[in-house]
Amino acid sequence: MAGNTDLHAAARAKKDEFYTQLSDIELELRNYKPFFRDKIVFCNCDDPYESNFFKYFALNFNALKLKKLIATCYNGSPVSGNELMLDFGDEIKEPQKTAYKVEITEVKDENGDGAINLSDVQYLLKNDKNVITILKGNGDFRSDECVELLKQSDIVVTNPPFSLFREYVAQLDFYNKDFIIMGNTNTLVCKEVFRMFMKDRIRTGYTHFNTGMFFYVPDSFEKYHHMENGKKMARVSTSCWYTNLPVKKHMEELVLYKHYTPEEYPKYDNYDAIEVKTYTDIPCDYYGVMGVPITFLDKYNPTQFEIIWQASGNTYANAPKDLLQALGFNPNIKYGGGLGTPVLNGKATYTRVLIRRRTQSIPYTQEESQMSMAAEPSEDNK
Numbered sequence: 027m028a029g030n031t032d033l034h035a036a037a038r039a040k041k042d043e044f045y046t047q048l049s050d051i052e053l054e055l056r057n058y059k060p061f062f063r064d065k066i067v068f069c070n071c072d073d074p075y076e077s078n079f080f081k082y083f084a085l086n087f088n089a090l091k092l093k094k095l096i097a098t099c100y101n102g103s104p105v106s107g108n109e110l111m112l113d114f115g116d117e118i119k120e121p122q123k124t125a126y127k128v129e130i131t132e133v134k135d136e137n138g139d140g141a142i143n144l145s146d147v148q149y150l151l152k153n154d155k156n157v158i159t160i161l162k163g164n165g166d167f168r169s170d171e172c173v174e175l176l177k178q179s180d181i182v183v184t185n186p187p188f189s190l191f192r193e194y195v196a197q198l199d200f201y202n203k204d205f206i207i208m209g210n211t212n213t214l215v216c217k218e219v220f221r222m223f224m225k226d227r228i229r230t231g232y233t234h235f236n237t238g239m240f241f242y243v244p245d246s247f248e249k250y251h252h253m254e255n256g257k258k259m260a261r262v263s264t265s266c267w268y269t270n271l272p273v274k275k276h277m278e279e280l281v282l283y284k285h286y287t288p289e290e291y292p293k294y295d296n297y298d299a300i301e302v303k304t305y306t307d308i309p310c311d312y313y314g315v316m317g318v319p320i321t322f323l324d325k326y327n328p329t330q331f332e333i334i335w336q337a338s339g340n341t342y343a344n345a346p347k348d349l350l351q352a353l354g355f356n357p358n359i360k361y362g363g364g365l366g367t368p369v370l371n372g373k374a375t376y377t378r379v380l381i382r383r384r385t386q387s388i389p390y391t392q393e394e395s396q397m398s399m400a401a402e403p404s405e406d407n408k
């Protein structure tokens with residue numbers, strides 16, 4: 027009989043098997059086209075036979091002017107070697123339950139039809155012996171050989187396993203890699219991710235914040251939303267994109283039109299900060315600390331606002347004492363939600379991001395403004 031640990035591991039692995047639709051990838055990635063030129067893209071949680079990330083980059087290899095595409099496949103995937111999401115036809119068999127990498131440096135129009143399509147990629151995988159290599163280990167993104175590939179690469183793009191998201195993003199941050207990855211809005215409040223927001227080392231992407239997305243799931247899943255082309259689809263209401271590349275909305279100033287009154291913006295019982303129920307209500311004439319809902323992070327422009335801290339039960343234990351003191355935190359006031367949750371008129375609120383207006387907009391650094399200029403599509407990039 028399976029022990030509790032086995033059951034938990036199986037439940038975790040199941041949560042990780044949500045496969046991204048090509049249309050969702052296209053919708054987000056079309057915003058970053060100039061950033062891919064001459065770059066090595068690494069999809070490190072992507073079995074090329076299942077992943078639409080691999081498919082997207084293989085098919086757009088020339089259009090994006092990529093230098094190299096690397097994809098590694100993890101052999102712990104319950105679907106690896108079992109269910110092919112991408113139809114490469116019968117002639118080419120996916121290596122069975124082995125971890126392997128695919129490295130592509132050139133995609134030619136092999137069938138001469140004037141376009142790069144799946145049959146050209148299929149031809150490439152089948153005929154070029156240098157393209158597919160069996161890995162020594164299991165293809166875990168944390169393994170030495172995958173970390174070596176990470177070091178060589180410029181941009182990491184994937185939907186990583188949800189259960190390992192914090193570790194995943196911390197690794198990208200540690201190796202200082204550009205990334206465009208899928209995640210879950212629930213992870214915004216994790217201390218690792220939130221600290222990256224505070225340092226402006228991560229931001230939300232262009233599409234799908236708080237709208238929900240559909241993913242392919244393995245045939246073995248009993249719970250799913252609907253069938254599409256014979257595949258089970260499940261909805262995740264909290265999925266979103268995260269990146270450290272420039273995103274236009276995070277460079278635009280929020281237009282603030284409301285004026286501060288103590289009646290409309292009461293102070294918390296336990297913090298020297300005012301409650302702002304929604305980011306659209308941020309008063310234009312208040313320069314003290316304000317508590318706003320977590321969704322503010324999707325609009326956060328670090329030149330307009332400064333993130334001071336996350337007021338929640340989770341973060342209290344890690345809060346620097348002098349910061350709590352500066353925030354006028356009163357540890358004697360607690361009402362559900364754990365010590366650290368903002369309390370308003372004796373009631374706990376939801377987790378809040380504590381922010382402050384910058385008195386003067388800080389211009390983006392030279393590097394960032396160059397990147398933002400690069401983000402404007404030039405004629406040959408359209």
Ligand SMILES: C[S@@+](CC[C@H](N)C(=O)[O-])C[C@H]1O[C@@H](n2cnc3c(N)ncnc32)[C@H](O)[C@@H]1O
Binds near residue numbers: 043073076102103167
């Ligand atoms: C959310 S799925 C997404 C798959 C693919 N990137 C996509 O978007 O369609 C995450 C994938 O990561 C794989 N995975 C799980 N643990 C992993 C690990 N430690 N290292 C690399 N990949 C892992 C899972 O088996 C699964 O295929």
